[in-house]
Amino acid sequence: MEWQIEEQEQSPNANGGLYVKVMTDEQMEVLRQQISVYATICEQLVEMHKAITAQQDLAVGVGLRLGNSYCDPLMVSCGSGHKITARQRWTPTAVQLEILERIFEQGNGTPSKQKIKEITTELGQHGHISETNVYNWFQNRRARSKRKQIASEPNIIVESEQESESPKEKSLSLEKRARDAYLHGPDIGFEQLATSKMEFGGCYFQGELQDMGLGGQSPNSLIALLDSI
């Protein structure tokens, strides 16, 4: 059995038909299940890591600091013998992106010089970053947001009028965050990883097989997304 992609029975406007996928409740449940599996595994792994590093800290002590980046002993040992490569361009971590998006969504889209400084300082606690990075990010974010808006200008038949927030924006935000975490996750340290876990782990899924007893709290959580479908 295959998922069926239905083209909208809509006047074939230039913008192309709106494609949707059709899922049954059972299929949806499978998705929730799978995601909850990963959430559960992440949870357990983090706990295990805490347990092990806790006993290890007694012997090893604090981690090393290299520049701005915190590298715990584990990271160092993993990196030894492998290529140490400087990145060619800054990439926001999941946490940084979250913060940036939040600030951006506050509408005060004018990051003054002073604001940039503050933001940079705050984000600096979650990874390398410079004021230029922040500045560029806002520039790009604004420009691309605008372009997307224009692009979706001609009479979009978006399927959700019940939301005050633009679903496109919302999805984009989530997508960006997820994508970043996926693409660049291997470069974040454990401290950030743990935070990421908290961040994403906040979106647990209630499945029959996983009685995690956690519902979606974040408006950006996936459960909210699923429920809104």
Next chain:
Amino acid sequence: MEWQIEEQEQSPNANGGLYVKVMTDEQMEVLRQQISVYATICEQLVEMHKAITAQQDLAVGVGLRLGNSYCDPLMVSCGSGHKITARQRWTPTAVQLEILERIFEQGNGTPSKQKIKEITTELGQHGHISETNVYNWFQNRRARSKRKQIASEPNIIVESEQESESPKEKSLSLEKRARDAYLHGPDIGFEQLATSKMEFGGCYFQGELQDMGLGGQSPNSLIALLDSI
């Protein structure tokens, strides 16, 4: 479990969908990304554990063992041959490509927005396409054309003693390198995780997760899990 597929009308709210839910491509993508986030986090945590247990092999203790127990991959538990048949990215048809190439050959390297619109409209008669597709195509076409030219030019050789540097890296200005080095500093991370098709395999989980664990999955294939629903 047998999937129930229902025909959809245009609006998910108007279809009286008591049995089905409708997802847009975008929402689907969010799900995929979300799962990949968990997969990546799991991957990193497993790597950390490997490192820790490797450097103190005595640490593996009660109930926290990563390694020997077998669990059916999600593929098995969920994979009944169900497929998500959505196209994930646009692919130009032969006709479209021909037109695009012809326009590109005309040398006017920068098709302005208005041009893009026109081109999109024209190509739209030969298949589903958006302005973004056209825009991206020209971006990529130009960039890759340029790269090819540079690569075929054995001129720039200022060989620093680097053993095997690709042409694209040569094109990087020293200035950029210096700035980036300053911006990011020494970056010790799991570089190998980002680039290789590493195996998550060999790490399975005991306990409640036993019947729904994951194994042998790279992030890519984990995303592919969704395709197997």
Next chain:
DNA sequence: TGTTTATGAATGAACG
């Protein structure tokens, strides 16, 4: 069917 290649897409940075 698994691996490699070609290329659509995303995005940080730079330019005018």
Next chain:
DNA sequence: CGTTCATTCATAAACA
């Protein structure tokens, strides 16, 4: 600020 370039990722297509 809008536009363009450069780099990278992920995947469709091609290949073995």
